Structure formats: C-alpha cells, structure tokens
Amino acid sequence: MKKTVVGLTGQSGAGKTTISDAFRENGFEIINCDIVAREVTQAGNECCKELAKLFPNCFDENYSLDRQKLGEIVFSDKNKLQMLNDTIYPFINKLIDEKINAAPSRFILLDAPTLFEAGADKLCSVIVSVVADFGIRLERITKRDGISAELAKKRFSSQHTMEFFKAHSDFVIENNGSVNDTFQKTCEVIETIKERYNGG
Numbered sequence: 173m174k175k176t177v178v179g180l181t182g183q184s185g186a187g188k189t190t191i192s193d194a195f196r197e198n199g200f201e202i203i204n205c206d207i208v209a210r211e212v213t214q215a216g217n218e219c220c221k222e223l224a225k226l227f228p229n230c231f232d233e234n235y236s237l238d239r240q241k242l243g244e245i246v247f248s249d250k251n252k253l254q255m256l257n258d259t260i261y262p263f264i265n266k267l268i269d270e271k272i273n274a275a276p277s278r279f280i281l282l283d284a285p286t287l288f289e290a291g292a293d294k295l296c297s298v299i300v301s302v303v304a305d306f307g308i309r310l311e312r313i314t315k316r317d318g319i320s321a322e323l324a325k326k327r328f329s330s331q332h333t334m335e336f337f338k339a340h341s342d343f344v345i346e347n348n349g350s351v352n353d354t355f356q357k358t359c360e361v362i363e364t365i366k367e368r369y370n371g372g
C-alpha cells in the first residue's frame with residue numbers, strides 16, 4: 173500500500189493540532205511531532221542522556237527533563253536551539269519513520285511545527301501550512317501553555333516566518349476566525365488532496 177504523508181506545519185499557536193482533528197475525521201492517521209518529542213525525552217532514555225551532556229541543569233538525577241527550563245534556554249539562544257535540534261531530531265525522525273511504517277491508514281498527517289528544520293518535509297507528498305496573526309497566536313498560547321508573553325515571543329522568533337511557511341507549502345489555511353470556519357476550509361483542502369492522491 174502506497175502511503176500519502178501530508179505535512180501540517182506553521183508557527184506556534186496557528187492551530188495545527190486543532191486542524192488535525194479534521195484530518196482524523198477524514199480517515200487520516202495523525203502523528204503529532206510534539207508528542208513524538210515527548211516520547212523520545214521520557215526520563216532516563218538515550219536521548220535524555222545525550223541532552224543532559226549539553227544541558228545538565230535541565231535534568232535531575234533520573235534524567236528527567238525540566239521542559240520549561242530547556243524551553244527558556246533554547247528559545248533565548250539560537251546556538252543552543254541548534255544544539256538541541258541537532259541532538260533530538262535523529263531520535264524524533266527515527267520514531268516518525270517507525271510510526272509511518274506501522275500506520276494502518278493509507279493517509280497520514282504529520283503535525284510538525286519544525287517540519288523543515290527536522291528535514292521531515294522530505295517525507296511528505298503534500299505540505300499544508302496553517303497561519304494566524306501574531307496577536308491571536310500570542311493570546312492562544314499564553315493561555316494554552318500558561319507561559320509569559322515574553323517566552324511566547326521568544327518561541328515565535330525561534331521559528332520560520334509566516335511568509336516562509338506560505339512560500340514552502342502546497343496549501344495555506346488561515347485560522348484567524350472561528351474553529352468552524354477553519355474546519356470547513358480544512359475539509360476542502362482534504363478533499364482536494366484525496367482527489368489528487370487516491371489510487372496514485
């Protein structure tokens with residue numbers, strides 16, 4: 173069975189995980205890369221031991237990761253973010269590969285904020301970006317994650333710009349309005365993708 177992998181990407185708070193529900197309802201198997209990143213950093217595993225060499229203050233004696241502390245460090249320093257990415261992506265990409273191979277569905281959605289940085293765009297037949305305005309994203313993620321506006325802004329500036337996402341995607345979904353409107357737009361995109369790739 174030839175699998176079609178759709179990469180869903182965009183800045184923090186744009187609405188990737190919200191939109192992924194529409195893909196699930198349309199028969200897609202969802203791989204959420206934030207969850208994959210949590211799986212590879214479960215206390216005591218190999219990835220944590222590698223990261224603890226670089227960020228010793230972010231781990232306790234059981235190699236359990238203090239996520240907020242690491243976020244504060246890497247989203248304030250591009251070199252440290254690069255060190256984190258270089259270390260964690262091989263573990264993440266290996267697990268993504270395993271999940272794609274094990275997926276029972278022919279259609280797979282990769283919900284991945286750092287799709288391009290991780291090189292996971294190369295696994296995708298189609299790339300969909302979700303975009304939303306800065307102020308809206310700021311409000312959403314300070315509320316969702318309970319983080320300060322300052323940390324949220326640092327996280328944004330660690331990511332590609334909206335223009336980058338638009339320029340590197342096959343479809344762009346704007347999510348400044350209601351969830352219902354965005355769901356409708358997403359279903360139209362899904363229909364086009366399915367028409368294009370069914371049987372292909």
Ligand SMILES: CC(C)(COP(=O)(O)OP(=O)(O)OC[C@H]1O[C@@H](n2cnc3c(N)ncnc32)[C@H](O)[C@@H]1O)[C@@H](O)C(=O)NCCC(=O)NCCS
Binds near residue numbers: 239240243287330
């Ligand atoms: C830095 C970490 C420990 C912060 O953990 P925390 O629980 O505070 O945040 P969480 O993991 O829920 O991520 C929240 C959002 O931050 C953004 N983000 C996460 N990692 C990165 C990154 N490397 N570069 C840019 N933005 C990122 C994404 O929009 C993500 O949805 C964590 O995000 C991490 O391990 N990041 C590296 C792995 C990665 O790139 N994950 C993204 C999916 S591949």
Ligand SMILES: Nc1ncnc2c1ncn2[C@@H]1O[C@H](COP(=O)(O)OP(=O)(O)OP(=O)(O)O)[C@@H](O)[C@H]1O
Binds near residue numbers: 189
């Ligand atoms: N159209 C919308 N109207 C109101 N709230 C929304 C809308 N879209 C998303 N949200 C809310 O905004 C928050 C961020 O959305 P979501 O988690 O889907 O973003 P994301 O792109 O996956 O972000 P991240 O990369 O940080 O994980 C969530 O709490 C979600 O419920």
